[in-house]
Amino acid sequence: MAHRRIGILGSGDVAKALGAGFAKYDWEVQLGTRTPENLQAWVTETEGTISVDSFSDAASFGDIVALSVLGAAVGDVLELAGPENFDGKLVLDTTNPLDFTQEGPPGLLFGGTDSLSERVQATLSGARVVKCFNTVSNAQMVDPTFEDETPPMLICGNDEDAKKETEEILVEFGWPGALDVGPIESSRFGSE
Numbered sequence: 001m002a003h004r005r006i007g008i009l010g011s012g013d014v015a016k017a018l019g020a021g022f023a024k025y026d027w028e029v030q031l032g033t034r035t036p037e038n039l040q041a042w043v044t045e046t047e048g049t050i051s052v053d054s055f056s057d058a059a060s061f062g063d064i065v066a067l068s069v070l071g072a073a074v075g076d077v078l079e080l081a082g083p084e085n086f087d088g089k090l091v092l093d094t095t096n097p098l099d100f101t102q103e104g105p106p107g108l109l110f111g112g113t114d115s116l117s118e119r120v121q122a123t124l125s126g127a128r129v130v131k132c133f134n135t136v137s138n139a140q141m142v143d144p145t146f147e148d149e150t151p152p153m154l155i156c157g158n159d160e161d162a163k164k165e166t167e168e169i170l171v172e173f174g175w176p177g178a179l180d181v182g183p184i185e186s187s188r189f190g191s192e
C-alpha cells in the first residue's frame, strides 16, 4: 500500500480505536484535537508511532485523513482544519449526524434529502470522501470479532479509486472487504 500516514481528526472512542488500529498495522498516526494535552496519557500507553496536534496539523500530516468528531461539530472542525489541507486526499468519514439536544435516544440532525457526508464532500471539494466505519461500534472497527461471519463494511463515495483504497485498508484491518452502496448520496438516512 502506498499511503502509510494517517491524520485522524478526533479524540473520542472512534479516533482512539482507529488510531491504535492504524498504529498496530504500522501506519504513522497523528490525532487532531483542540486540546492535544488531554491525549498525552493515551499516546504514552498505546503502542506504535502516534502523535497528537491540532486539527489542521493532523489534516496536513495525513496522506489519508479520517474524520471522527461529533456530527454536530463537523462544520466547525473542517473550518479549523482548513479545507485546503485535504486536497487530493482520501477522507474516511466515520461521522453520524446525531442530535443529542433532546432527552432520550439521539435523533438525526437532518434526514432523507441530505446527509452529513454530502456536506463534508461539498466543503472538502478537493478531497475524495468515503463514508466508512460509521455503521459499526468503535470496538469492531479494527480486527472485528462478530459471533457470526463478519460482513463486508458498508461504504459509499463518488471516487472509485478512493473506494478501492478504502477496501485495502479494511482488508488490512481484518474485514472481508467493502460493500460499495454507491455515490456519497447513499449515506442518506433511508437510502437503499
Ligand SMILES: NC(=O)c1ccc[n+]([C@@H]2O[C@H](COP(=O)([O-])OP(=O)(O)OC[C@H]3O[C@@H](n4cnc5c(N)ncnc54)[C@H](OP(=O)(O)O)[C@@H]3O)[C@@H](O)[C@H]2O)c1
Binding pocket: 009, 010, 011, 012, 013, 014, 015, 032, 033, 034, 035, 068, 069, 070, 071, 073, 076, 077, 094, 095, 096, 097, 098, 133, 134, 135, 136, 137, 138, 139
Ligand atoms: N462511538 C462509536 O462507537 C461510533 C461508531 C460509529 C460512528 N461514530 C461516529 O463517529 C464520530 C466520533 O464519535 P466518538 O464517539 O469517537 O466521539 P464524539 O464524542 O462523538 O466526538 C468527540 C470529538 O468531537 C469533537 N467536538 C465536539 N464538540 C466540538 C466542538 N464544538 N467543536 C469542535 N470539535 C468538537 C471533539 O473535539 P476535541 O478533541 O477538540 O475535544 C472530539 O474530537 C461521531 O460522529 C459518531 O457519531 C461513533
